[in-house]
Amino acid sequence: MDICRLYKAELKELFKERGEPSFRADQLFEWLHRKRVSDFERMTNLPASTRVWLASEYSIPSAECVRRQVSSDGTEKYLFSFSDGNCVETVAMRYEHGLSVCVSTQVGCRMGCRFCASTQNGLVRSLTAGEMLAEVYKASELFGEPVDSVVLMGIGEPLDNFDEVIRFYDILTDSSGYNLKNRSVTLSTCGLVPEILRLAALKKQLTLSISLHAAFPEKRSSIMPVNLRYPLDELIDTCRQYVALTGRRVSFEYTVIHGFNDSEEDADRLTQLVRGFQSHVNIIPVNDAGRGISQATRKQAESFADKLTARGVNATVRRTLGNDISAACGQLRRDTVAN
Numbered sequence: 149m150d151i152c153r154l155y156k157a158e159l160k161e162l163f164k165e166r167g168e169p170s171f172r173a174d175q176l177f178e179w180l181h182r183k184r185v186s187d188f189e190r191m192t193n194l195p196a197s198t199r200v201w202l203a204s205e206y207s208i209p210s211a212e213c214v215r216r217q218v219s220s221d222g223t224e225k226y227l228f229s230f231s232d233g234n235c236v237e238t239v240a241m242r243y244e245h246g247l248s249v250c251v252s253t254q255v256g257c258r259m260g261c262r263f264c265a266s267t268q269n270g271l272v273r274s275l276t277a278g279e280m281l282a283e284v285y286k287a288s289e290l291f292g293e294p295v296d297s298v299v300l301m302g303i304g305e306p307l308d309n310f311d312e313v314i315r316f317y318d319i320l321t322d323s324s325g326y327n328l329k330n331r332s333v334t335l336s337t338c339g340l341v342p343e344i345l346r347l348a349a350l351k352k353q354l355t356l357s358i359s360l361h362a363a364f365p366e367k368r369s370s371i372m373p374v375n376l377r378y379p380l381d382e383l384i385d386t387c388r389q390y391v392a393l394t395g396r397r398v399s400f401e402y403t404v405i406h407g408f409n410d411s412e413e414d415a416d417r418l419t420q421l422v423r424g425f426q427s428h429v430n431i432i433p434v435n436d437a438g439r440g441i442s443q444a445t446r447k448q449a450e451s452f453a454d455k456l457t458a459r460g461v462n463a464t465v466r467r468t469l470g471n472d473i474s475a476a477c478g479q480l481r482r483d484t485v486a487n
């Protein structure tokens with residue numbers, strides 16, 4: 149069982165059941181999330197007998213780097229393998245503030261968005277919180293810098309792995325662990341309405357980002373099957389509730405597919421949708437994900453952003469990083485060591 153996915157309070161319970169003092173939970177948590185050792189044997193301030201039962205019942209998930217690619221812009225992409233041989237990709241990018249890590253939350257994805265490579269072969273399994281933490285810790289070690297922010301924008305739909313993603317967030321931001329600032333995490337979703345409401349109820353300080361990609365219902369359904377289950381109007385209404393409940397702003401992602409979703413009418417409709425939000429629209433030129441949708445240029449994305457700005461919408465074009473190593477949005481794939 150993954151020990152890194154356990155809250156400190158749960159570790160304390162564990163030690164209590166064994167009749168061991170609760171300060172050992174503090175020591176263990178620190179080894180796992182601050183010193184980040186990969187082996188119980190190295191936890192030298194724990195008694196040998198404790199290390200024995202820990203090692204026999206629990207494991208420390210590791211992300212073994214089986215491929216490392218470095219982009220000409222400095223972005224790095226890692227193919228990480230977990231203990232069962234399943235692999236995901238994790239991306240490390242340098243931003244003005246420091247290192248940003250793009251974390252995968254599932255091996256594959258079952259959302260079926262037509263423009264995204266990650267969903268092409270469906271979902272294999274969800275990752276545990278400990279495996280997601282291992283992605284962050286290992287990426288930081290390989291990149292050689294501490295992590296400044298985390299974006300849950302890798303492979304998978306974070307809200308389709310709700311409980312583990314929340315654990316991941318809570319543990320990563322625990323002040324006695326890695327201590328990432330609790331506002332430094334962005335969770336991106338294709339729009340699972342019930343889970344957005346569940347998230348709102350938890351009142352976390354993370355930033356919620358919604359993958360919109362189309363402002364008309366039929367258009368959105370044609371590229372994002374999730375829209376058939378949770379239609380656009382319901383999604384936007386849910387975002388309003390999210391803002392009201394959490395006091396946090398919501399941001400939107402909009403991938404420009406030239407000739408499909410970047411007309412004046414699209415800009416009009418998108419403006420109506422995000423009106424009244426303290427929101428921000430991130431424009432992404434669609435990247436080639438090998439799915440028959442041709443790459444949009446930065447110019448096309450900028451031209452659509454200009455249309456929005458002219459309508460009073462706060463819109464910026466996201467920097468495309470790591471394109472030459474297929475590390476950009478929509479280009480990450482699951483893999484297996486055997487392949």
Ligand code: SAH
Pocket residue numbers: 259261263264265300301302304305306336337338357358359401403432433434435436437477478479
């Ligand atoms: N499943 C979540 C997390 C993935 S985040 C979500 O859908 O939000 C990855 C972001 O990149 C999403 O906004 C996704 O829609 C976008 N994306 C996917 N394929 C893309 C592509 N080919 N070009 C540009 N952006 C893409």
